[in-house]
Amino acid sequence: MNIIVSPHYDDAVLSLGNFINILLLNGEQVLVINLFTDCPPNLEALSPVAQLYLREDTGKEEITVNDALAMSNVRKQEDREALRLIGVKSIDINLYDAIYRGNPWYYPLEKDLFSGINDNETSYYKDIIKLLNRKGLIKKENTYYFPAGIGSHVDHIITLKVGLELMSFGYNCNFYQEFPYNYGSFEESNFDFSRLNFNQRIIDVVSDKKSKAIMCYVSQRQWLTKSLKEMNVSLWNYSEKIWTNIGGKYHAFK
Numbered sequence: 558m559n560i561i562v563s564p565h566y567d568d569a570v571l572s573l574g575n576f577i578n579i580l581l582l583n584g585e586q587v588l589v590i591n592l593f594t595d596c597p598p599n600l601e602a603l604s605p606v607a608q609l610y611l612r613e614d615t616g617k618e619e620i621t622v623n624d625a626l627a628m629s630n631v632r633k634q635e636d637r638e639a640l641r642l643i644g645v646k647s648i649d650i651n652l653y654d655a656i657y658r659g660n661p662w663y664y665p666l667e668k669d670l671f672s673g674i675n676d677n678e679t680s681y682y683k684d685i686i687k688l689l690n691r692k693g694l695i696k697k698e699n700t701y702y703f704p705a706g707i708g709s710h711v712d713h714i715i716t717l718k719v720g721l722e723l724m725s726f727g728y729n730c731n732f733y734q735e736f737p738y739n740y741g742s743f744e745e746s747n748f749d750f751s752r753l754n755f756n757q758r759i760i761d762v763v764s765d766k767k768s769k770a771i772m773c774y775v776s777q778r779q780w781l782t783k784s785l786k787e788m789n790v791s792l793w794n795y796s797e798k799i800w801t802n803i804g805g806k807y808h809a810f811k
């Protein structure tokens with residue numbers, strides 16, 4: 558089984574939609590695991606960054622906690638539809654998105670999301686591994702695809718650490734470059750894959766299914782358009798990039 562680990566709802570499709578399609582065409586089994594998909598049900602207030610992102614996602618000026626709950630459901634539905642178009646199954650792990658974590662908030666401002674892991678969460682990746690293990694999702698015969706942490710979003714860095722830790726235990730872990738953070742070279746990665754046993758794989762076959770699937774993420778359209786504009790890049794001629802594990806021992810991270 559190929560397991561694509563997606564920090565948020567859209568990361569798997571945006572970053573690996575064409576690759577997933579290739580795997581499926583080759584008759585391989587693929588499962589997407591969405592990690593940070595939820596907001597707390599008893600949310601009392603919204604951080605400045607949560608308000609900022611929800612304003613962008615909903616198009617509304619005034620945001621309440623109900624909008625956060627509603628948006629979680631909207632994004633779930635959008636992702637279901639996108640993955641249905643690609644033809645891949647998914648599991649939501651229902652962890653809270655970084656913008657909702659901590660009391661007081663661990664990441665109150667947008668810049669905090671991109672400035673490293675909060676002290677309270679430095680071993681969070683270990684809890685996530687235990688949780689995935691309890692759900693039967695950690696198996697030696699699986700091939701994993703984790704985000705490379707491009708762009709340094711804290712949820713992506715934590716997910717990367719899950720992958721690096723599993724790799725140190727001998728699991729087959731590969732790392733993909735996240736779109737739209739990653740437009741550019743392989744060398745922009747947060748982690749130096751080049752000194753380890755990895756090959757660079759570029760997927761430059763564009764599938765119609767990915768294009769259609771991306772259209773499902775209506776709530777993310779404003780953010781995506783803005784990001785693409787900033788990088789002066791088109792979604793349609795973008796090549797997916799993967800660091801492919803070619804074996805060997807790995808202990809560098811601890």
Ligand SMILES: [Zn+2]
Nearest residue numbers: 564565568713
């Ligand atoms: Zn993400």
